[in-house]
Amino acid sequence: MFDFNHHSHRRYNPLTRSWVLCSPHRTQRPWQGQQEGPDLEQRPSHDPKCYLCPNNQRANGENNPDYTSTYIFPNDFAAVKSDQPTLDNTNTDDLLQVEGVRGECHVMCFSPRHDLTMAEMTNDEIHSVVNAWTESYKAMAEKECVSHVQIFENKGAAMGCSNPHPHGQMWCTDRIPEEPQTELNSLKAYADSHDGACMLCNYASRELADKERVVMENDSYVCVVPFWAVWPFETLVLPKVHVSSLPQMTDEQKTDLADILRRMTCRYDNLFECSFPYSMGIHQAPVRGEFDYSHLHIHFYPPLLRSATVRKFLVGFELLGEPQRDLTPEQAAARLRDLSETHYKHKIE
Amino acid sequence: MFDFNHHSHRRYNPLTRSWVLCSPHRTQRPWQGQQEGPDLEQRPSHDPKCYLCPNNQRANGENNPDYTSTYIFPNDFAAVKSDQPTLDNTNTDDLLQVEGVRGECHVMCFSPRHDLTMAEMTNDEIHSVVNAWTESYKAMAEKECVSHVQIFENKGAAMGCSNPHPHGQMWCTDRIPEEPQTELNSLKAYADSHDGACMLCNYASRELADKERVVMENDSYVCVVPFWAVWPFETLVLPKVHVSSLPQMTDEQKTDLADILRRMTCRYDNLFECSFPYSMGIHQAPVRGEFDYSHLHIHFYPPLLRSATVRKFLVGFELLGEPQRDLTPEQAAARLRDLSETHYKHKIE
Ligand SMILES: O=P(O)(O)O[C@H]1O[C@H](CO)[C@@H](O)[C@H](O)[C@H]1O
Ligand SMILES: O=P(O)(O)O[C@H]1O[C@H](CO)[C@@H](O)[C@H](O)[C@H]1O
Numbered sequence: 131m132f133d134f135n136h137h138s139h140r141r142y143n144p145l146t147r148s149w150v151l152c153s154p155h156r157t158q159r160p161w162q163g164q165q166e167g168p169d170l171e172q173r174p175s176h177d178p179k180c181y182l183c184p185n186n187q188r189a190n191g192e193n194n195p196d197y198t199s200t201y202i203f204p205n206d207f208a209a210v211k212s213d214q215p216t217l218d219n220t221n222t223d224d225l226l227q228v229e230g231v232r233g234e235c236h237v238m239c240f241s242p243r244h245d246l247t248m249a250e251m252t253n254d255e256i257h258s259v260v261n262a263w264t265e266s267y268k269a270m271a272e273k274e275c276v277s278h279v280q281i282f283e284n285k286g287a288a289m290g291c292s293n294p295h296p297h298g299q300m301w302c303t304d305r306i307p308e309e310p311q312t313e314l315n316s317l318k319a320y321a322d323s324h325d326g327a328c329m330l331c332n333y334a335s336r337e338l339a340d341k342e343r344v345v346m347e348n349d350s351y352v353c354v355v356p357f358w359a360v361w362p363f364e365t366l367v368l369p370k371v372h373v374s375s376l377p378q379m380t381d382e383q384k385t386d387l388a389d390i391l392r393r394m395t396c397r398y399d400n401l402f403e404c405s406f407p408y409s410m411g412i413h414q415a416p417v418r419g420e421f422d423y424s425h426l427h428i429h430f431y432p433p434l435l436r437s438a439t440v441r442k443f444l445v446g447f448e449l450l451g452e453p454q455r456d457l458t459p460e461q462a463a464a465r466l467r468d469l470s471e472t473h474y475k476h477k478i479e
Numbered sequence: 480m481f482d483f484n485h486h487s488h489r490r491y492n493p494l495t496r497s498w499v500l501c502s503p504h505r506t507q508r509p510w511q512g513q514q515e516g517p518d519l520e521q522r523p524s525h526d527p528k529c530y531l532c533p534n535n536q537r538a539n540g541e542n543n544p545d546y547t548s549t550y551i552f553p554n555d556f557a558a559v560k561s562d563q564p565t566l567d568n569t570n571t572d573d574l575l576q577v578e579g580v581r582g583e584c585h586v587m588c589f590s591p592r593h594d595l596t597m598a599e600m601t602n603d604e605i606h607s608v609v610n611a612w613t614e615s616y617k618a619m620a621e622k623e624c625v626s627h628v629q630i631f632e633n634k635g636a637a638m639g640c641s642n643p644h645p646h647g648q649m650w651c652t653d654r655i656p657e658e659p660q661t662e663l664n665s666l667k668a669y670a671d672s673h674d675g676a677c678m679l680c681n682y683a684s685r686e687l688a689d690k691e692r693v694v695m696e697n698d699s700y701v702c703v704v705p706f707w708a709v710w711p712f713e714t715l716v717l718p719k720v721h722v723s724s725l726p727q728m729t730d731e732q733k734t735d736l737a738d739i740l741r742r743m744t745c746r747y748d749n750l751f752e753c754s755f756p757y758s759m760g761i762h763q764a765p766v767r768g769e770f771d772y773s774h775l776h777i778h779f780y781p782p783l784l785r786s787a788t789v790r791k792f793l794v795g796f797e798l799l800g801e802p803q804r805d806l807t808p809e810q811a812a813a814r815l816r817d818l819s820e821t822h823y824k825h826k827i828e
Contacts, residue, residue, distance in 0.1 A: 131564055132563070132564045132565065132566040132567070132579060133564075136563075137560075137563040137564065137566070137579065138558065138559045138560065138563065138579070138580045138581070138582075139566060139577050139578060139579050139580055140577070140578055140580050140654065141575075141576065141577050142576035142577070144573065144574060144576070148657050149654075149656075149657050151558065151559075151580060151652075151656070153557075153558040153559065155556075156556055156558055158556065159556035160538060161641060162641045162642065163636055163639055163640060163641035164516075164636040164637065164639070167513075189509060207504075207505055207507065207508035209487065209500065209502040209505055209796070209803055210487045210500075210502065211487065214481070214485075214486040214487065215480055215481045215482075215486065216481065217481040217486070217488060218481070224493065224669075225493060225678070225681065225682050225685055225706075226490075226685075226706050227490065227491035227493070228488050228489070228490050228491070229488060229489055230481060230486065230487070230488050231487045231488055231489050231500060232487070233487075280796060280799055280800040282795040282796060282799050282800075283795070284792075284794050284795040287512055287513040288513065289792065289794045289795070290512055290513070290792025290794040290795070291512060292510060292511045292512035293511065299795065299796070301796050301800060303500075303800075305489065305498075307498075307500070307796075307800035307801040308497050308498045308800070308801035308802075309798070309799060309800055309801060310799075310800065320573075329574070332574065333574050336574060336575075357574075357575050409794045409795045409798050409799065411795065411798070411799030411800075413799070429798075429799060431794075431798050431799075443633075443638065443639025445633050445638045445639040445758045445780075446631040446632070446633040446638070446639070446648065446758045446760065447558070447629060447631060447648070447650050447656075449658070449758050449760070449778075449780050450629055450631050450656075450658060450659075450758065450760030450762070450778060450780075451629040451631075451650060451652075451656035451657070451658055451659065451760075452656040452657035452658060453657075454558055
C-alpha cells in the first residue's frame, strides 16, 4: 500500500502551478555538511553601533529619530528608484527582452527595541506593525511609479539579513513581480473556472475540515503547512474570509493578524529553541486595478530542517530539477502544532 | 539616457519564461551579514575517513573498490526508489493534487583523488566523466522506472555539499521534473512558432556575434553569462550545433565538452582564489520519446558575489517577489573573461 510517510511522491502547488518532490524517508540521512551559527545571543535592548536603533546614525549619515513604535525610512541602497530615465523599448526581440523598472524601497523597524523580534513582541506592538504596513500600502497607492508593494522580512543571518534589529522591507515597483503575478493569474483562472469562487477561500475551508496540516487558528485566520510546502517548516497564513489587501481589513482582523503572527513566530522560536530564521512576505492585491480575486496571504519560508544549526539546502536537484523536501507537510504541521506558545526564553522551569 | 550599468531593469528568461530584476548599483551596498568559510584547505589525495575515496567504507557499510577513474554507485539515501507501491490516483481534486514518483539515485565520483575538483583535473580525466555520464544516461534509458535523468553537482559547503571528494549525482525519475519540463515546453513553443528553429541554436549564434556576454569558446561550445542570469556569476554552456542529449555527441564534441568544463571551473576558482562553490547540471532530452527540439545545455549556479566569503542570498524579495541581481550579466562576463585559465594554485610567481 502506498504510504505518504514512506514513499516518494510529488505534490502540486496550484498557486504557482508547479510540482514539489516529497521524499519522506530522507530525514534519516546523516549530515556532515555546513552548520549554521545558531542565533542564541542575548542582545542589548539598544545597541550604540546599530544603524537601526533610535537616535543612532544610519549608513547614509542621517540620524534616526527617537522613535517609540514602528519607524519607516527609505532604503539607502534601494534596488529600484523613482527617478530614472525611461527605457524606450519596443520588446520586439524574443530572445533578449528587457524593460525598465522604477519604484521605491523602504525599511521598517518593527520596534525601537534591538532585542525583540515578533516572537517576543506583544500583540499590541505587532498591531502597530500591521497598521504601519496598511498605511504604507495606502501611501504607495498614491505614487505614479508604484503598482505593487512587496512587504517582506528577512530574519536571521541564514536568510541573508545583515542587521538583527527587528525590521522588514517594502519593495514597491511599477511592475508586478514574477511570483505575485503568477499567483494572481492562478487565482483568476480558478475564479473563472469555478463560478467566481476563490481558490484560497476554498483551500482554507478544506484545511480547517481536514485539520492535519493546520498549525493553529483564531477567529479570522488559519495557519497551515500547505499541502505543497517546499521549505521544511513552511507555513501559509490565510484569512478565513475573503480579503484582497490590508486596507480592506477590519480592525478586528488586524488584531487577529497580530495575534497569529506573534503565536506563529513564537512557535518557530520554540521549535529548535533559537531565534528562528525565515523570509516571510505578504501577497495581496496590487495597489491599483480590479483584483477582487486576490486573497491576501502570508508565506513563511524558514530554512531550518533538523536543528538550530542544520538547514535544508535548496540546491542541485532543487535548482535544476524541482524542489525536494525531506519530511511530509503533515509531519511538519504535527511538530509545529505540538509546540508551546510561551516563548522558550520566558519559560518557567 | 537609460544606462544598463546604472538603472534598474528586468530581463526575461525565455527558457523558464520568467523575469529577473537587475539593480546594478546595489554592489556598492555595505555587507555586514553572514560570511562563508572559504574553501582554501589543501586536502590530502586520499582521506581515510572519506566514504567516497577508493577502498574506504561507505555510509552503508559496503567497501568502495580500488577505482582509478570514475566510480558510480547507488545513493544510500535515495530521494526516489524503483520499488515502491503504485499510488492509485485519479487526480480529480484540483486543490490537493499528488502523484507517486519512482526512480533511482546514483552518486558518481569524478576521480579517485580526494583533492581534485574539475578545475584541477586534466581534460582526459574530465573526458572520462563525460563518458560515464553518457553511459549512465544510456543505461537509464533501459529502465522502465526512468523517463528523465538529472545529472548535477553540488560543489562546496555553501551549496549544501557534505563531502569535498569530487562527485556529482544523477537523480533519475519516471516524471520529467518541473524545471526541465518548463524549458522543454519553451523550446517546443519556440520551434513551433519559428519554422522549427531551435531557440538555443539561435541564442548561441546571437551571443557569439554580440560577444559581450561570452566568457570563452572552443570549436564545439560557447560559454556565456546568459542575458537573464540570476546568480551573480551564473553561466550557460551551449553546444554551437544542435545536440539533444549526451549519446548524440561525437567523440570530438565530448573532448571539447571536457575542455570547456575544465576551463570554466578553473576560471571560477581563479575569480576569488578559492575552490568556487556552485550547483551545476545538464539539461537534455528525456530518455524516451520525441524530443528533437531539446538542445542540451549546462547551467552553473554559483552563489558567491563579492569575494570568497560574501555570497548572494536569494531570499525575501527573491522568494516572494522575483529574483534580483546586483551586477549586470555583461559586467559578470567581463570579469570572468579577464581571468587566467591557469589555476591559481599552480601559478608561477
Ligand atoms: O544529496 P546530498 O549531497 O546529501 O544533499 C544535497 O543535495 C541534494 C540534491 O540537490 C539536496 O536535496 C540536499 O538538500 C543537499 O544538501
Ligand atoms: O536588503 P538587504 O537586507 O541588505 O539584503 C537582503 O535582502 C535582499 C532582498 O531580499 C536580497 O536581495 C539580498 O541578497 C539580501 O542579503
